[in-house]
Amino acid sequence: MKHVRALKCLLCSREFQPEEVEYTCSTCGEGGILEVLYDYDRIALLLRRENLAHDDDRSIWRYKPLLPVEPDSPRPPLAVGWSPLYPVERLRHALNLPGLFVKDDGRNPTASLKDRASAVGIVKALERGAREVTCASTGNAASSWAGAAASLGLKSYIFVPQTAPQGKLAQLLVFGATIFPVTGTYDQAFDLAIEATARFGWYNRNTAYNPYLVEGKKTVALEIAEQLGWEAPDKVFVSVGDGCILSGVFKGFADLLALGWIERMPQVIGVQAEGSSAIEQAWRTHTPLQPSPAVTIADSISVSLPRNGIMALRDLERWGGRMLTVTDEEILEAMRLLGREAGIFGEPAGVTGLAGMLKARDLGLLDQKERIVAIVTGNGLKDVASALQAVRMPPAIPPTLAAVEEALNSPVLP
DSSP states (O other): OOEEEEETTTTTOHHHHHHHSSSSSSSTTOOEEEEEEOOHHHHHOOOOOOHHHTTOOOOGGGGGGGHHHHTTOOOOOSSOOOEEEOOOOOHHHHHHHHTTTEEGGGSSSBBBHHHHHHHHHHHHHHHTOOOOEEOOOOSHHHHHHHHHHHTTTEEEEEETTTTSSSSHHHHHHHHHOOEEEESSSSHHHHHHHHHHHHHHHEOOBBTTTTTTHHHTTTTTHEEEEEETOOOOSEEEEEOSSSSSSHHHHHHHHHHHHTSSSSSSSSEEEEEEEESSSSHHHHHHTHHHHHHHOOOSSGGOOSSSSOTTTTHHHHHHHHHHHHHEEOHHHHHHHHHHHHHHHOOOOHHHHHHHHHHHHHHHHHOOOOOTTTTEEEEEEEGGGGGHHEEEEEEOOOOOSSSSHHHHHHTSSSTTTO
């Protein structure tokens, strides 16, 4: 990978060549997460903005020279990326925000943005010659990893909290994964997956522990910029759990800035649930990241100790981002609003960024002249039980027209 200059530890700043290290800094241990550094001059010779306009590859691999994979590495068969960026006219009118867009990443193969990271991660597994892979997840990362592995005939071993939504567990089982429902938290499942990696030699996808996941997630920012004609939006709202997607959004726009493809960075606004807000607390109080109890309906961002928190906080400070928190009820309201005004079905964690945008609007933090993107990171079918908390199910009726007429006059119907 001649276009990758080094992997740099965020704690001690030591730099490694990719072949020297697999996951984290050999000096700092698991806390020493690594960042991929690129040779942008070399990339500029391989990837040109004007050429992309004629590229029929509508997936993340259209940006392959800007991804940390070997040029001749095979691409997985699932079509990941190039999700729609909707102008959501009815939602714009309802909110009086004429420059609003919604990026629906629930349209990916396993219905979440995590497919972007898994696509890059599975290529790295192939480059290492791995045939068995593992990860810990609250659900979406696990199902995306298992799906990517199944598409290539690899065996996956997945650690999830036993409280993970049934829809996500069903995906794992259908993909043929061996799952270990852990009687504990996501953080305990995370540590157990790392122990299993050391014991059995499985290739590990764990967030932040694997340095290449941010690189897959950054492709959502590359697409947003391209879909907007290479003009960066003013603000981007995205949900935050471990902080890996947040750093990915920053990294994507920073790459484009370094290449001279955009003229400025957007303000990236991360949104956490009030019941899982360790990164927001550290950002707001300017104090080191501390574990915080995680209790929220948004299971995919329910994290006590964000594993990518150091990088996320670094990126927020470096690029002038900010954090917000929202309640579970605000998340459910965002689900209802997005569904009724835009026809997009997002899961709780998937719409948390939109919930934060609604809160920013109420706080007077938005300008009507701004172009604003809210990223929906996961589809609502991933967690139907939570979706049903956002709506009211009407009672059953007899199969008669009179019953229909009575129901139409009932206050039970929405």
